Amino acid sequence: MEALQNLLMGFTVALAPQNLLxxxxxxxxxxxxxxxxxxxxxxxxxxxxxxxxxxxxTGAIIMLTALFYGTQYGGTxxxxxxxxxxxxxxxxxxxxxxxxxKQGRAGxxxxxxxxxxxxxxxxxxxxxxxxxxxxxxxxxxxxxVEFFALIVLGLSLLMGLAGKSMVKALMMGIFGLIxxxxxMDPVRGLPRFTFGRMEFMDGIGFVPxxxxxxxxxxxxxxxxxxxxSVSVAKMSSLVPGKKExxxxxxxxxxxxxxxxxxxxxxxxxxxxxxxxxxxxEKKVSKYPDRFGTGMIEGVxxxxxxxxAHANGALIPLFTLGIPASPTVAVIMGAFMMHGxxxxxxxxxxxxxxxxxxxxxxxxxNVILLILNLPLIGIWVKILKxxxxxxxxxxxxxxxxxxxSVSNSTFDILVMVLFGIVGYLLRKLDFPLAPIVLxxxxxxxxxxxxxxxxxxxxxDFGIIFESPIAVVLLSLAAVILVAxxxxxxxxxxxxxxxxxxx
Amino acid sequence: MQRIxxxxxxxxxxxxxxxxxxxxxxxxxxxxxxxxxxxxxxxGAVMGGLSVLWLxxxxxxxxxxxxxxxxxxxxxxVRLLSVLGSMVAATLLMDVxxxxxxxxxxxxxxxxxxxxxxxxxxxxxxxxxSVGIYHLFGSYLDVQLPKASLSLLARLGL
Numbered sequence: 001m002e003a004l005q006n007l008l009m010g011f012t013v014a015l016a017p018q019n020l021l022x023x024x025x026x027x028x029x030x031x032x033x034x035x036x037x038x039x040x041x042x043x044x045x046x047x048x049x050x051x052x053x054x055x056x057x058t059g060a061i062i063m064l065t066a067l068f069y070g071t072q073y074g075g076t077x078x079x080x081x082x083x084x085x086x087x088x089x090x091x092x093x094x095x096x097x098x099x100x101x102k103q104g105r106a107g108x109x110x111x112x113x114x115x116x117x118x119x120x121x122x123x124x125x126x127x128x129x130x131x132x133x134x135x136x137x138x139x140x141x142x143x144x145v146e147f148f149a150l151i152v153l154g155l156s157l158l159m160g161l162a163g164k165s166m167v168k169a170l171m172m173g174i175f176g177l178i179x180x181x182x183x184m185d186p187v188r189g190l191p192r193f194t195f196g197r198m199e200f201m202d203g204i205g206f207v208p209x210x211x212x213x214x215x216x217x218x219x220x221x222x223x224x225x226x227x228x229s230v231s232v233a234k235m236s237s238l239v240p241g242k243k244e245x246x247x248x249x250x251x252x253x254x255x256x257x258x259x260x261x262x263x264x265x266x267x268x269x270x271x272x273x274x275x276x277x278x279x280x281e282k283k284v285s286k287y288p289d290r291f292g293t294g295m296i297e298g299v300x301x302x303x304x305x306x307x308a309h310a311n312g313a314l315i316p317l318f319t320l321g322i323p324a325s326p327t328v329a330v331i332m333g334a335f336m337m338h339g340x341x342x343x344x345x346x347x348x349x350x351x352x353x354x355x356x357x358x359x360x361x362x363x364x365n366v367i368l369l370i371l372n373l374p375l376i377g378i379w380v381k382i383l384k385x386x387x388x389x390x391x392x393x394x395x396x397x398x399x400x401x402x403x404s405v406s407n408s409t410f411d412i413l414v415m416v417l418f419g420i421v422g423y424l425l426r427k428l429d430f431p432l433a434p435i436v437l438x439x440x441x442x443x444x445x446x447x448x449x450x451x452x453x454x455x456x457x458x459d460f461g462i463i464f465e466s467p468i469a470v471v472l473l474s475l476a477a478v479i480l481v482a483x484x485x486x487x488x489x490x491x492x493x494x495x496x497x498x499x500x501x
Numbered sequence: 502m503q504r505i506x507x508x509x510x511x512x513x514x515x516x517x518x519x520x521x522x523x524x525x526x527x528x529x530x531x532x533x534x535x536x537x538x539x540x541x542x543x544x545g546a547v548m549g550g551l552s553v554l555w556l557x558x559x560x561x562x563x564x565x566x567x568x569x570x571x572x573x574x575x576x577x578x579v580r581l582l583s584v585l586g587s588m589v590a591a592t593l594l595m596d597v598x599x600x601x602x603x604x605x606x607x608x609x610x611x612x613x614x615x616x617x618x619x620x621x622x623x624x625x626x627x628x629x630x631s632v633g634i635y636h637l638f639g640s641y642l643d644v645q646l647p648k649a650s651l652s653l654l655a656r657l658g659l
Contacts, residue, residue, distance in 0.1 A: 054642055167555050171513065174548045178520055178541065185527075185537035192537055193523055223584050223615060224577035388616030392608050393630060395588065399604075400634050404644040412592045416585060423581075427571050428509050446540050453534030 003129050006355045013058060013356025014363050022059040023360050026066025027367045033067065034074020035379050039394060040088075041071040041327040042436065043215030046207050047397060049334050050404040057338035058353045064334050065357060066364040068327055069121055069310045072270065073368050076113045076303055077379050080106055089270030089306035092278045096291065096298030103294050107376075108240045112296055113303035114372040116252045120308030121365040123256040124263060128315045128358055132347065135319035139344035144455070145463055147321075148448035149472035151441050154322040155434075156476035157265065166480075168430050176435035179204055180442025187450045199410045206333050206439055208402040208411040212418025213425075213432050214326075215398050219391055220423040240296075248300035251281050255304030262305075263312020269325060273309035274302035311361055317342050318354060321444075326436040333440050503559060505571045510556035517552055520545030580615045587611060599649030599659040600639075604631035 013019060033044035045064055052060035075090035080097035093113065100109040142150065155173060182193040183203030194200040240248075255277040262268040262276065281301040282288045291298050313324040314331075321343025323329035335342045346354045372379075402415040422432060456462035463469050524545055527538030572578055591607035598606070608627035612618045618626070638644040649659045 050638075050644070051642060053644075165558075167551055167558065171548065171551045171555065174544055174551065178544050178548065181541045181544065188528075188531075188537050190527070190537045192527060192541060193520075220581055220584065223580045224573040386616075386618070389612060389618055389622070389626060392611035392616050393626070395584070395611060396604055396608055396630055396634055399588065399592070399607075400600075400638050400644075400646070403646070404638055404642070407645050409592050409595050409647065413589065416588050416592070420585065424509075424571070428506065450535055450539075456534075458530065458532065458534040 003133055006132075006351065007129055007359055009352070010355030010357075010359030011362075013352055014062065014359035018056075019059055019062050019356065019360060020363065022055065022063040023066045023364045024367055026063035027070045027073075027364055027371055029063075030067035030070020030072075031074040031077075031368065031371065031379065032382060034071035035077050035382050036074075036390065036394075040214055040218065041068055042330055043211055043218065043398075044071060045327055045330045045334070046210040047215060047401045049207050049330075049337065050401045052334065052338075053404070057335075057340055057350075058356050060338055061331070061335060061340075061353065061357050062360040062364075064331055065314065065361065066367070068331060069307060069361070069364060070368055071327075072307045072310045073114065073117055073372055074379070075306075076117070077110065077372075077376070078383065080109045080113065080299070081380065082383065089274050089309070090303070091271060092274045092302045093299055095278075096293070096295050099292065099294035100296070100299065105294065108244055109296070109299045110376060111240050111373060112244065112248050112300050114369055116248065116255060116300045116304035117307035118365050118369040119252050120256045120259050120304035120306075121311045121368075122362060124260040124308040124311035124315075125358065125361040125365070127260045127312060128318065128361070131315050132319055132354075132358070135315070136344040136347050139320050140348070142344075142468070143466070144448040144452040145466045145469045146472070148445060148452060149463070149466070149469035149476075150320060150322060151445040151448065153472045153476040153479075154316075154324075155438060155441060155445075156479045164429070169434050170480075172425070172430055172432065173434035173438045176438030177442040177445075179209065179435070180439050180446075186443055186447045187454070199406075199408060202406075203443075204414065204439075205402075205405045205411055206330075206436075207405045208415040209418045209439060210330055210333075210436055211398050211402055212415040212420075213422035213435060215394070216415060216419030217422030217426055217432075219394065220419060221426060222387065222391065244296045247296050250284070251277070251297045251301035252304045254280055254284075255301040256308045259305035259308025259310075260312040263309040263324065264315055265324065268309070268313075270306040270309045270313075273305040277301040277305035311365075314361075318346065318358070319344065321346075323437060323440065326433040329437045329440045336440075502571070506559040507556060510552055510559060513552035514549060514556070517545045517549035520548065583615055584611065595647040597650050599654055600646040601631045601635045602649060602654060602659050603647075604634060 014023070029048060030041075030044070033039050033041065039047070045067055048064065048067060052063060055063070072089060075085060076093055076097070079085045079090040079093040080101050083094050083098040083101075085091040085094055097106075097109045097113070100106060180203070182200055184190065184201060185192055191201060255273075258277045258280065259270075259273040262273040278291075278298060278301060281295075281297045282291050285291065285295070285297060287295070313328050316322045316324045317328050317332055321332075321341065323332045332342055335346075340346060340350060340353060398415065399412050402411045403409060405411055425432060452462055453460070463473070520541060524538045524541035527541065528536030529538045529542060530536055573581065587607055587610045591603045594606070595603045605627050608630045609623060612623040612626055613620070616623075635646055639646045649655045649657075
């Protein structure tokens with residue numbers, strides 16, 4: 001009942017004309033970013049943070065979160081019409097979505113994807129409303145020790161799932177933490193790694209770093225090839241038939257549950273949700289061999305799951321202050337730039353912001369549903385803009401975005417530097433996601449531990465006095481050590497196999 | 502490619518040595534607990550250990566990376582460097598020529614050379630882009646974008 005009252009209060013904030021406008025802008029820009037090649041959601045959100053500096057914190061976060069789940073809608077359009085996923089989470093949609101487009105059913109695939117995305121996003125938001133109270137109450141019991149342990153657990157989950165190599169994921173995580181050390185020491189206020197430069201006193205700006213690592217690096221990779229236009233599949237009627245609607249109900253409901261639950265787990269990517277949903281649909285289908293030939297279930301399930309995931313991933317951020325994915329970490333950074341700390345205290349100290357933003361998720365999902373179907377022609381036109389023209393405009397926006405963080409050309413050079421670093425790291429097959437997460441969580445982790453140790457006058461025993469912290473840290477240790485065990489077991493099996501042969 | 506991975510691993514080792522060296526000069530522990538050097542020192546040490554582990558992995562026969570070049574062929578390399586070079590040049594020129602002129606020149610170059618767009622389209626997009634972005638950020642979002650320090654350009658309001 002309390003949650004419902006809070007949500008109603010949130011709706012009064014979300015439905016205020018200026019916040020409606022921000023949700024609309026975020027949805028449009030998010031869809032455009034999802035459609036555009038070369039700008040992922042991480043770089044997209046980072047690029048648009050400077051646009052929010054003049055806004056109220058509520059309006060800014062409403063716009064950025066709308067942009068985040070808007071990218072999921074946009075990514076679907078390119079998967080179905082182009083066979084090129086705009087976002088990794090929409091990759092699996094290519095299989096049946098593009099096959100449907102080739103059969104002249106692109107409109108139906110897009111409609112079902114939009115409806116599924118709307119349902120998935122709405123169900124995940126309901127889950128957030130229900131989880132907010134209990135999770136927040138639990139988190140309010142946490143002191144610095146427990147928060148330190150929670151951040152370590154969150155980071156370890158992200159590391160284990162970040163890529164093919166645990167060593168590389170850990171290296172990137174540590175790299176992000178080292179970058180987070182630049183600037184003033186959070187407890188003693190002494191400069192670290194600043195090399196005497198005033199620009200580094202406040203630390204390395206995360207907006208230029210993220211725009212470089214994700215946005216510019218992607219552009220550099222695309223620039224290697226000749227910059228050409230794309231061919232788009234023809235559109236058809238948007239109205240699905242009765243059978244297609246009937247076949248989509250089950251996948252949409254299953255996709256909503258899968259996406260919401262996986263969204264809660266830090267480190268689970270949207271692509272994991274959509275992939276799992278695709279496998280689930282194939283398993284329950286009477287015709288699993290027909291998947292990949294244009295089955296509507298192969299579009300409805302994954303598209304619902306990735307949107308439910310995007311909204312579900314905001315649950316740990318809002319309730320515990322832990323971002324579950326790189327894009328959510330950037331949103332967390334935006335919260336902090338607006339003087340807000342996401343987590344349990346947000347509900348206590350800025351209830352209007354927290355519930356206003358949550359209510360805006362419903363509003364944003366309705367806007368996206370309305371926007372996507374009738375405006376599909378506009379998105380198709382955006383797809384036809386030559387990349388040679390588009391990339392120059394994106395570069396210009398990235399430069400002015402980096403500059404406007406602190407009105408300094410130095411930040412543009414930081415972005416270029418991290419663009420080169422990101423390009424090389426991608427070439428060497430390093431996962432970049434851990435850098436974002438540790439860059440944003442690093443200072444919080446250090447502050448929590450050092451505050452805890454200040455309380456115990458330097459005695460590390462304080463960590464082991466908290467049963468919650470011990471459980472969380474043990475889980476983190478298991479997650480980090482498990483891959484090493486698997487590696488040694490595999491090696492032993494291989495050796496015994498060789499001996500037996 | 503194995504050599505490149507080994508080289509990259511050595512770069513990471515060097516980076517971690519540098520981090521440890523810098524952290525060494527900071528206070529490691531205080532009577533109240535860890536000092537400013539505590540975290541960086543351990544992070545540098547762990548980074549060093551992981552880099553050595555990666556070096557061992559890429560040097561072993563099993564962990565040998567797949568063949569493939571780190572950098573693209575000549576044409577791609579030229580496009581890559583032209584994008585990066587023009588961005589750096591435009592950034593350095595911003596305080597001299599002003600934001601609008603530097604951005605106009607950058608867009609002109611990017612659209613014409615790596616982008617291979619038609620001249621008229623390039624001119625229109627470069628002009629609208631530089632002036633439009635300046636007004637969007639400068640007028641509506643209150644960002645203080647650089648003005649030209651050259652008196653001739655400054656007199657033109659650039």
